[in-house]
Amino acid sequence: MDGEGARPFEPRITAFVCNWCTYTGADLAGTSRLQMAANVRIIRLPCTGRIDPMFIVKAFERGADGVIVSGCHPADCHYNAGNYHARRRFAIFRELVDFLGIDPGRLTFSWVSASEGAKWRDVVNETVDRVRRLGPFTAYRELVTDPPVTRVIGEEVPA
Amino acid sequence: MARIGVFVCHCGENIGRTVDCARVAEALRDLPGVVHSVDYKYMCSDPGQQMVKQAIAEKGLTGVVVAACSPHMHEKTFRRAASGAGLNPFLCEMANIREHCSWIHEDREMATAKAIDIARTLVEKVKRNRPLKTIQIPVTRRALVIGGGIAGIQAALDIADGGREVVLVEKEPSIGGHMSQLSETFPTLDCSQCILTPRMVEVYQHPRIRLYAYSEVESVQGYIGNFRVTIRRKARSVDEDKCNGCGACTQACPNRKVPSEFECGLGKRPAIYVPFPQAVPNLPTIDRSRCLLFLNRAKGRPDTCKKCAEACSKGAIDFDQQDRLVTEEVGAIVVATGYQVYSIGKETGRDDLHGYGEYGYGTLPDVIDGLQFERLASASGPTAGRILRPSDGKEPKRVVFLQCIGSRDPAKGMEYCSKICCMYVAKHTMLYKHKVHDGQATVFYMDIRAAGKGYDEFTRRAIEEEGARYIRGRVSRIWRDGEVLKVQGFDTLSGRPILMDADLVVLATAVRPQPGIEALAQKLNVSYDRHGFINEAHPKLRPVETSTAGVFVAGACQAPRDIPDSVAMASATASKVLGLFASEMLEREPTVAVVNDALCAGCFHCERVCPYGAVEHREVRNRAGQVVRVVAYVNPGVCQGCGTCQATCPSKSVELQGFTDDQVYQQIQALGL
Numbered sequence: 001m002d003g004e005g006a007r008p009f010e011p012r013i014t015a016f017v018c019n020w021c022t023y024t025g026a027d028l029a030g031t032s033r034l035q036m037a038a039n040v041r042i043i044r045l046p047c048t049g050r051i052d053p054m055f056i057v058k059a060f061e062r063g064a065d066g067v068i069v070s071g072c073h074p075a076d077c078h079y080n081a082g083n084y085h086a087r088r089r090f091a092i093f094r095e096l097v098d099f100l101g102i103d104p105g106r107l108t109f110s111w112v113s114a115s116e117g118a119k120w121r122d123v124v125n126e127t128v129d130r131v132r133r134l135g136p137f138t139a140y141r142e143l144v145t146d147p148p149v150t151r152v153i154g155e156e157v158p159a
Numbered sequence: 160m161a162r163i164g165v166f167v168c169h170c171g172e173n174i175g176r177t178v179d180c181a182r183v184a185e186a187l188r189d190l191p192g193v194v195h196s197v198d199y200k201y202m203c204s205d206p207g208q209q210m211v212k213q214a215i216a217e218k219g220l221t222g223v224v225v226a227a228c229s230p231h232m233h234e235k236t237f238r239r240a241a242s243g244a245g246l247n248p249f250l251c252e253m254a255n256i257r258e259h260c261s262w263i264h265e266d267r268e269m270a271t272a273k274a275i276d277i278a279r280t281l282v283e284k285v286k287r288n289r290p291l292k293t294i295q296i297p298v299t300r301r302a303l304v305i306g307g308g309i310a311g312i313q314a315a316l317d318i319a320d321g322g323r324e325v326v327l328v329e330k331e332p333s334i335g336g337h338m339s340q341l342s343e344t345f346p347t348l349d350c351s352q353c354i355l356t357p358r359m360v361e362v363y364q365h366p367r368i369r370l371y372a373y374s375e376v377e378s379v380q381g382y383i384g385n386f387r388v389t390i391r392r393k394a395r396s397v398d399e400d401k402c403n404g405c406g407a408c409t410q411a412c413p414n415r416k417v418p419s420e421f422e423c424g425l426g427k428r429p430a431i432y433v434p435f436p437q438a439v440p441n442l443p444t445i446d447r448s449r450c451l452l453f454l455n456r457a458k459g460r461p462d463t464c465k466k467c468a469e470a471c472s473k474g475a476i477d478f479d480q481q482d483r484l485v486t487e488e489v490g491a492i493v494v495a496t497g498y499q500v501y502s503i504g505k506e507t508g509r510d511d512l513h514g515y516g517e518y519g520y521g522t523l524p525d526v527i528d529g530l531q532f533e534r535l536a537s538a539s540g541p542t543a544g545r546i547l548r549p550s551d552g553k554e555p556k557r558v559v560f561l562q563c564i565g566s567r568d569p570a571k572g573m574e575y576c577s578k579i580c581c582m583y584v585a586k587h588t589m590l591y592k593h594k595v596h597d598g599q600a601t602v603f604y605m606d607i608r609a610a611g612k613g614y615d616e617f618t619r620r621a622i623e624e625e626g627a628r629y630i631r632g633r634v635s636r637i638w639r640d641g642e643v644l645k646v647q648g649f650d651t652l653s654g655r656p657i658l659m660d661a662d663l664v665v666l667a668t669a670v671r672p673q674p675g676i677e678a679l680a681q682k683l684n685v686s687y688d689r690h691g692f693i694n695e696a697h698p699k700l701r702p703v704e705t706s707t708a709g710v711f712v713a714g715a716c717q718a719p720r721d722i723p724d725s726v727a728m729a730s731a732t733a734s735k736v737l738g739l740f741a742s743e744m745l746e747r748e749p750t751v752a753v754v755n756d757a758l759c760a761g762c763f764h765c766e767r768v769c770p771y772g773a774v775e776h777r778e779v780r781n782r783a784g785q786v787v788r789v790v791a792y793v794n795p796g797v798c799q800g801c802g803t804c805q806a807t808c809p810s811k812s813v814e815l816q817g818f819t820d821d822q823v824y825q826q827i828q829a830l831g832l
Contacts, residue, residue, distance in 0.1 A: 010269075014830055020706075027229045030258025038269040041276050042259055043826050044230075045818055046750065049768070050802030058824060062831030078706060079801035080684050081770040089806070121263075 011065040011131040013040040013124075016051045018083070021072035021113045028117035036121040037128040040068065047071065049082025053093040056107065057100065061140045066106040066131035068123060073111040083111075101139050105130055161192035161286040164220040165278060166211055167256075168202035168227035174261040175200075177270040183226060183256070186275045192286050194218055202227050203236055211237065212244035220246065222285035226254035226278040247290035249749065249817065254278040276830060283825040291749035291816055296796045298384035299490040300740040301326065305376055305679070306495035308336020310714025310725040312358050314493045317733030319367040323740050326487045327362065328390055329372045331420075333438035334359055336497050340421060340530060342537035342544075344722060345586040346617035352437060352539065359439040369487075372440055377484060379682045382771070382797055383709030384490045384745045394480040396431075396445035401475035404441035409433060411470035417449045419541075423531040425549060426541030431467045431476075436539065443467075445476075452478060491709050491736045492683065494693055495729060496676060498715035500530050501565040501572065501669040515564055515571065517636045518666060524550040525644055526637060526664045529583055536590045546594050548663045551642070555598065555662030558591055559646050560584045561634050562604045565669030573669050573690060578719040580667035581608045585618040587665060588627035600627045601659070603634050603648055611721070630657065637664055670719040683710050693717050703731045711735050750800035750817045752793045758812030759790040765804035765813055766791060773797035774804065 017023050023044050029036065045051055048071030056067050069090065077083040090109055097104045108127045112120045167184045169175035180198040188196040195218045201207050202225055214220055223246065225237045230253035238248035256274040264270040300323055304315045307329030315325045327334070338344075339359075341351035362368050377389040397408075412429035419428040421435050428434075430449040433441060447453040451464040468476040502521075519526045525548045527535075538544035548555045562580050565572030581604070588600035607629070609615040621627045634648035643660045650657050672691040680687045685705040686694040693712045696704035703711050711732040714725035739745070752765075756779060766774035777792035791813065793804070802815035811820060 012830070014827065023229075024231060027231060027255075027258040030229070030260075030262040033262050035265060036263050038260075038264045038266060038273050041273065041280065041830050042255075043280065043823065043830075045802065045823070046815065047801035047803065050806050050815060050818060052806040052820070052823075055823060055827060058827050059830070062827055064830065076686050077770075079770050079799055079803070081768075082801040082803045085768050085803050085807070 009132060009136060011039050011128055011136070012063060013066040013068060013127060013131060014059040014064040015040050015042045015068035015070065015124075016045060016048075016055055017042055017068070017112075018047045018050075018071035018078070019044055020047070020078035021076065021111075022070040022120065024114035025112045025116045025120045028114065029120045030117075032117050034117055034121045036124045039128045040124050047077065047079050047082035048086035049077075049079065051086060053089060056093070060102055060106075060137060063137075063141065065134075065137045066108070066127055068108045068110065068127055070108075070110045070112045070120075070123065073113050076113060102137070103134055105134055106137060161222060162194045162218060162220050163190075163192050163222045163224065163282055163285060164195040164211070164214045164218060165193055165197070165282065166202055166207075166214075166223065166225045166227075167196070167198035167278070168207070168225065169198065169200045170227060170257055170261075171201065174227070174257050174274075177261040177264055177267055178256055178274045179267060179271045180274075182271055183274050183278060187224075187278055187282060190279065190282055193282060195220065203233050208236070208240040211240050215241060215244035215246045221250065222288060223251040224254055224278060224281045224285050225251065226256045226274065226281075228257040229253070229255045229259070249291040250285060250288050252281045252285045252288065254281040280826040280829045283829040284822045287819065287822045287825060288817070294747040294749050294751065294795050295744045296384055296747060298740060298743060298745050299386075299488050300324075300743075301487070301489045302491045302493060302736050302740075303328065303386065303388055303487060303489040304493045304495060306336070306497055306714070306716070307331075307334030307362075307370075307372065308495060308497045308714065308725075309338040309355065309358075309722055310497065310720075310729040311336070311493070311495035312355075312362055313726045313729035314495055314713050314732050314736075315362055315368050316358065316365065317730050318493075318736050319365050321733065321737040323367065323737065325368045326388075326390075326489060327368055327370050328374050328376055329370070330375045331434065332373045332395070332442070332444040333434050333440070334362060334370065334372060335435075335437075335439065337530070338722060339435065339437070340423070340537070341533050342540070343586065343590060345582045346611070346613040348586070348589070352537075356437045356439075359437070363439045370440065371485070372442075373444060376679060376682060379492070379684075380772075382799070383707075384739070385796065386489045386492060386709065388487050388489060388492070390485050390487060392483045392485060394447075394482050395442065396447070396450075396477055396480050397443050398475045398477050398480070399440070399442055401473045402442050402471075403473055403475075404433075404443075405472070406433065406443070407470040407472065408443055408467035408476060411466040413464060413466060414449060414451055417446060422534050422541050423528070425527075425531055425534050445478075491711065491739050493711045493713055493729075493732045493736065494679070494683065494685070494705070494716055495713040495725075495732075496673045496679065496716040498670045498719065499673055500528055501671050502528070515666070518561070518564070518634070518664070519637050519639070519644075520666055523637065523639055523644065523664075524548075525555075525662065526666065528666050528668045529580065529587065532587055532665045536587070536594070544594070546591055546598075546663075553662070554595055556595065557659075557661045558598060558600050558663045558665060559634075559644075559659070559661040560587060560600065560602045560665045560667065562602065562667045564666040566667075567605060573671070575690070575719070576608060577667075577670040578608070579670060579721045581618065582611070582614055582721065584665075584667050585609075585621040585627070588621050589625045592625045592627070601661075602627055602629045603632055604629055605631070605633070611723075632657070637661075670715060672716050676716060683707060685710050685712070703728055703735060709739065747796075748800070749795075750815065751795045751798040752800070752802065752804050752813050752815045754791045754793055755812040755814070756790050758810050760810055760812070761789045761791065762809065763791060764807050764809065765793075768803045768807045770801065770803065771797050771799055773799075
């Protein structure tokens with residue numbers, strides 16, 4: 001490569017997944033050695049019910065180009081109903097995404113069970129492809145000038 | 160100040176091949192708060208764990224991140240190691256750089272960059288982890304077993320023999336299940352009732368088993384160690400304490416033409432009945448949908464027939480008996496509700512089952528299912544053990560058995576294999592041959608699946624010694640021609656169409672879970688597959704546990720099972736239950752929600768969304784003892800730690816330990832540009 005400009009855009013995707021279905025499904029994808037795009041970083045939570053829509057906004061604010069939210073299929077929630085609450089919450093949140101200045105195409109909601117390693121791979125690859133086509137998400141970065149967005153390196157660490 | 164240690168594992172070549180582990184360790188060394196960062200070939204090995212322990216002791220670590228495999232794999236191992244070195248085990252986190260990174264990527268650069276990112280998020284998280292204590296909850300050392308078939312009986316006996324009390328609930332008037340309907344059992348051909356009925360009696364007489372027959376689970380509350388179960392004891396219309404089981408009432412009943420469930424419709428019973436002679440408990444039950452008195456009452460007419468009550472010398476008949484609800488406190492639940500056979504054409508309410516109308520089941524009287532054949536072959540059955548066809552009572556000389564009816568057939572039935580049919584069809588051909596010496600048994604099969612001890616030998620014996628004719632192929636149509644049934648099919652080995660005459664056709668219909676299993680599973684909070692079979696917690700390593708702690712599964716409600724499998728599973732559940740009951744207190748992960756009293760406004764949104772009813776109201780009083788506010792309180796024994804409350808709380812005053820907002824936001828931050 002001769003310079004910055006020649007490097008293709010690699011989207012950064014943050015995934016919020018539940019511990020019992022999607023995280024385990026992603027484990028299965030690994031155990032099955034299913035190759036997929038390396039752009040997704042998973043943050044493990046107990047349940048999709050735990051996922052606050054603010055997490056998604058924060059991820060975009062912090063430079064994510066796309067976000068995946070994934071959990072157990074309806075009726076399969078480890079906690080019985082957490083995913084139903086999540087579903088309602090995101091049904092409303094989805095309506096607001098555009099208003100927030102985020103292309104809804106950057107956001108993927110999916111159900112991936114513990115046995116669906118291949119589906120997880122597909123969700124990852126499809127999201128990466130879609131976000132790649134949409135290009136980098138810069139709207140928030142342009143807004144935030146103070147303090148400058150840097151890596152957490154150098155941030156204060158609690159005692 | 161945080162002092163974090165990072166331990167990067169190569170997992171032999173598993174991680175090291177695609178992730179540059181040394182570079183990961185190096186990159187993390189520069190993070191604020193990280194005081195120790197190393198890589199090693201096998202972190203989970205004894206020397207690897209020693210490295211972790213040593214670093215905790217020598218460097219005074221306040222948190223540990225192990226970048227290795229999935230937390231589902233080795234989180235426990237490293238938490239134990241941390242604990243061994245005096246660090247609170249919940250200050251140890253796993254960064255999954257194997258399943259989620261090295262195994263799914265080939266590009267070394269990208270995989271290494273990703274591994275660094277993953278580990279960095281966990282470093283930021285663990286800095287904010289707080290030492291947590293496992294929660295101790297008391298265990299009610301009694302078990303509930305749902306279903307009184309062979310699996311439920313075995314589980315109940317094993318638990319009771321292990322010294323714990325058992326409540327056994329059976330929805331039918333008698334325990335025994337399908338096994339009590341069978342004539343003889345494969346592969347030994349020993350009489351089913353002869354081996355089952357002593358166990359049924361043992362259940363009845365066991366001092367530690369409380370049997371609720373003709374009862375159903377109404378509701379289940381609570382959690383592992385502390386379930387509160389409401390059981391509906393359906394009205395038998397007979398006083399259990401007064402009845403001595405003499406049977407005079409059943410003799411006196413004038414309505415004697417009710418198709419018997421136990422005989423699969425091949426025999427008749429009165430409206431007040433004992434399902435079969437060896438029933439346990441030996442108590443009659445009035446079938447209110449068939450009893451003249453209750454039919455009259457439904458129409459608002461006066462009671463006319465009281466013949467059973469008149470015949471009873473004990474005054475045990477109670478026409479006004481009502482369903483009763485009883486509550487039992489138990490610490491563990493075993494689900495053993497068993498199966499039903501796919502009743503073609505009779506199925507209602509399920510659109511995905513299209514039936515096999517071309518075989519005439521339900522319309523041609525001489526086309527029966529396997530369970531009906533068991534009753535024909537049973538010495539206690541409607542024909543006293545003689546094989547006689549239902550239409551005219553003649554002895555059939557040509558019997559055709561069709562395997563895989565509804566099984567292995569995604570187009571019209573279920574795609575799974577029902578497992579028991581190959582064996583019981585081979586058994587049927589033998590039973591038939593033993594009773595009708597000049598008869599010819601013909602079997603249409605797809606494959607013979609006889610995996611099991613002595614199973615293949617058994618099917619070979621049916622074919623080679625007992626003269627059963629096996630034809631590989633499917634039957635397309637059966638119709639009646641005078642007294643005979645015409646069977647039209649195809650032999651796929653010779654490639655020829657077949658048209659043969661039969662006197663009796665027996666369909667090996669698919670094994671399906673009991674109707675209503677979904678409703679029960681929902682009461683118990685256990686997951687089930689799309690056929691209704693209860694899901695085990697892990698298909699290989701946790702075969703009798705379910706998705707809900709303290710609820711176990713045995714027998715054919717989990718998947719098609721034969722008797723030895725069901726018994727083995729039942730004994731396995733008993734060992735799990737007895738293991739759970741070994742101590743008075745139960746340890747639980749402290750991943751529970753905690754309310755900040757100072758912030759809580761008492762809106763109770765959390766209460767509305769909590770799937771477990773773990774949120775309680777707590778009064779905050781001033782010094783004068785007056786209630787000033789009512790705030791939420793999360794019962795740590797009930798909370799399972801999903802965190803839905805936290806995402807819902809408008810004032811962010813409830814926090815899930817181990818997954819606090821601060822921790823998650825810092826993780827998101829750590830991924831930032």
